[in-house]
Amino acid sequence: MAKETKISMAVIRRLPKYHRYLAELLTNDIDRISSKELSERIGFTASQIRQDLNCFGDFGQQGYGYNVRDLYNEIGKILGLDKNYKTIIVGAGNIGQAVANYSKFEKLGFHLQAIFDKNPKLVGIRIRDIEVKDVDCLNSYLAQNPTDIGIICVPKEHAQMVADIMVKHGIKGIWNFAPTDIKVPDDVIVENVHLSESLMTLSYRLNESNLFNE
Amino acid sequence: MAKETKISMAVIRRLPKYHRYLAELLTNDIDRISSKELSERIGFTASQIRQDLNCFGDFGQQGYGYNVRDLYNEIGKILGLDKNYKTIIVGAGNIGQAVANYSKFEKLGFHLQAIFDKNPKLVGIRIRDIEVKDVDCLNSYLAQNPTDIGIICVPKEHAQMVADIMVKHGIKGIWNFAPTDIKVPDDVIVENVHLSESLMTLSYRLNESNLFNE
DNA sequence: ATATTTTTGTGCATATTATAACATATTTAT
DNA sequence: ATAAATATGTTATAATATGCACAAAAATAT
Ligand SMILES: NC(=O)c1ccc[n+]([C@@H]2O[C@H](COP(=O)([O-])OP(=O)(O)OC[C@H]3O[C@@H](n4cnc5c(N)ncnc54)[C@H](O)[C@@H]3O)[C@@H](O)[C@H]2O)c1
Ligand SMILES: NC(=O)c1ccc[n+]([C@@H]2O[C@H](COP(=O)([O-])OP(=O)(O)OC[C@H]3O[C@@H](n4cnc5c(N)ncnc54)[C@H](O)[C@@H]3O)[C@@H](O)[C@H]2O)c1
Numbered sequence: 474m475a476k477e478t479k480i481s482m483a484v485i486r487r488l489p490k491y492h493r494y495l496a497e498l499l500t501n502d503i504d505r506i507s508s509k510e511l512s513e514r515i516g517f518t519a520s521q522i523r524q525d526l527n528c529f530g531d532f533g534q535q536g537y538g539y540n541v542r543d544l545y546n547e548i549g550k551i552l553g554l555d556k557n558y559k560t561i562i563v564g565a566g567n568i569g570q571a572v573a574n575y576s577k578f579e580k581l582g583f584h585l586q587a588i589f590d591k592n593p594k595l596v597g598i599r600i601r602d603i604e605v606k607d608v609d610c611l612n613s614y615l616a617q618n619p620t621d622i623g624i625i626c627v628p629k630e631h632a633q634m635v636a637d638i639m640v641k642h643g644i645k646g647i648w649n650f651a652p653t654d655i656k657v658p659d660d661v662i663v664e665n666v667h668l669s670e671s672l673m674t675l676s677y678r679l680n681e682s683n684l685f686n687e
Numbered sequence: 688m689a690k691e692t693k694i695s696m697a698v699i700r701r702l703p704k705y706h707r708y709l710a711e712l713l714t715n716d717i718d719r720i721s722s723k724e725l726s727e728r729i730g731f732t733a734s735q736i737r738q739d740l741n742c743f744g745d746f747g748q749q750g751y752g753y754n755v756r757d758l759y760n761e762i763g764k765i766l767g768l769d770k771n772y773k774t775i776i777v778g779a780g781n782i783g784q785a786v787a788n789y790s791k792f793e794k795l796g797f798h799l800q801a802i803f804d805k806n807p808k809l810v811g812i813r814i815r816d817i818e819v820k821d822v823d824c825l826n827s828y829l830a831q832n833p834t835d836i837g838i839i840c841v842p843k844e845h846a847q848m849v850a851d852i853m854v855k856h857g858i859k860g861i862w863n864f865a866p867t868d869i870k871v872p873d874d875v876i877v878e879n880v881h882l883s884e885s886l887m888t889l890s891y892r893l894n895e896s897n898l899f900n901e
Numbered sequence: 902a903t904a905t906t907t908t909t910g911t912g913c914a915t916a917t918t919a920t921a922a923c924a925t926a927t928t929t930a931t
Numbered sequence: 932a933t934a935a936a937t938a939t940g941t942t943a944t945a946a947t948a949t950g951c952a953c954a955a956a957a958a959t960a961t
Binding site: 480485488489490492493551553570574582621646648661673678685 | 767770784792795868881882892
């Protein structure tokens with residue numbers, strides 16, 4: 474039975490990893506798994522796995538474990554991967570193109586509808602059969618095409634402005650690659666990908682453990 | 688006086704954000720800041736800021752606050768940004784090229800030395816004046832050129848193999864973009880960038896708060 | 902000079918998160 | 932059928948992390 478208490482961010486961040494490991498089990502034709510066995514593969518404690526999953530329902534069975542396919546589907550549903558999302562990318566530079574070209578997001582239900590840039594040299598080129606539009610058309614495009622997720626791949630100086638346009642047109646989810654914290658109303662979700670922060674964490678950890686010697 | 692206790696990952700993950708906000712203050716010619724004022728900008732509590740910073744030393748002064756430039760430099764040092772790192776990228780596809788082209792990593796001290804791919808069509812092309820080498824040369828390259836950080840941008844099926852080669856040649860830091868958990872000895876640090884997990888978290892949060900209606 | 906204000910560093914309380922323990926249900930083996 | 936083994940969901944306990952409060956120190960104002 475699903476619990477009512479608010480799920481903590483710590484749990485949420487682990488869900489995609491469960492999803493990934495369950496997908497792997499499926500491709501290996503493993504159709505049942507215990508929290509103990511999953512624990513050994515995924516690296517969380519069995520107790521944590523049981524507690525995490527129990528936030529969302531009684532998916533397991535005593536003496537048996539979890540049915541892999543069922544659990545995979547359930548977690549997919551919890552993550553919202555049973556739905557389809559219309560996405561756009563603003564900024565067709567390095568990261569914008571990389572994300573646009575990554576076809577696996579489509580399989581997860583994230584459908585790229587349009588790409589925008591302000592550079593005339595990029596406007597008109599095709600990325601995965603999608604023609605890059607001038608960012609001047611962003612407002613009118615969004616007015617006509619309801620969009621679920623906006624992906625920001627512009628330099629940080631322009632990120633807030635792009636976000637504002639997205640919010641104005643009802644976009645509720647923003648995936649932000651610019652190294653800045655954009656301000657949005659409470660009913661808009663921003664998920665940041667701060668690559669520089671990730672790299673800095675790596676260098677911190679290298680030095681902390683004295684593994685790095687110049 | 689710097690503390691001896693081990694710094695928690697929660698604190699470490701906040702350090703790059705301090706660094707970023709301090710850089711911003713510097714460009715705005717603000718040369719002193721209190722934990723209270725920083726708190727209002729950065730969104731952490733003033734108490735947390737003071738406690739975080741105090742893990743590494745008494746950087747502040749009662750009645751005054753923190754000197755922005757000094758603190759910026761200190762945090763840079765803590766993050767290891769006062770050092771230089773030799774990096775290589777393996778996998779010159781979408782993400783590999785995006786990362787290679789991002790010149791700001793150079794400014795932080797991460798110096799891209801070489802790029803490898805197995806695709807003959809990519810071998811020989813130049814990215815930021817660096818010629819893409821055949822991955823068959825990776826072993827001999829690393830044997831001759833000590834490298835600090837290896838950046839993995841190959842499909843997940845090849846990630847472990849690439850990591851093994853890196854580890855064999857003494858690379859101690861791996862920045863991994865492949866959606867898989869690579870296995871390395873205890874003295875090697877892996878920092879993962881799992882973009883799909885980030886996107887799934889966004890869709891979870893969209894659905895959780897009922898902001899998404901298909 | 903003195904008083905007032907500011908603001909840190911830190912001890913302590915609270916809240917959150919993770920782990921361990923176990924009663925209970927189910928499966929497997931005999 | 933019965934016993935032993937397995938493995939869950941859940942409660943209890945431990946470990947972490949955050950926030951509050953305040954003495955002490957320094958800056959600023961009078
Ligand atoms: N490439 C990386 O590895 C990397 C790493 C860390 C952070 N980032 C961040 O990701 C973002 C994109 O980086 P990138 O490397 O792709 O940069 P890029 O310069 O290659 O691409 C940015 C694109 O945005 C376009 N643009 C600029 N202003 C615009 C606007 N107002 N509207 C529409 N398009 C606009 C530019 O024409 C350009 O094509 C930046 O904020 C960058 O800091 C990138
Ligand atoms: N592009 C994205 O937005 C995105 C998102 C999430 C995850 N990723 C992950 O990042 C990695 C790279 O993605 P991408 O989009 O750049 O893919 P890509 O196919 O564009 O690039 C992969 C590159 O690796 C090369 N390669 C393959 N095997 C190799 C080997 N053994 N040695 C050297 N080079 C090899 C290929 O020739 C190719 O150029 C993948 O693991 C992918 O799952 C990418």
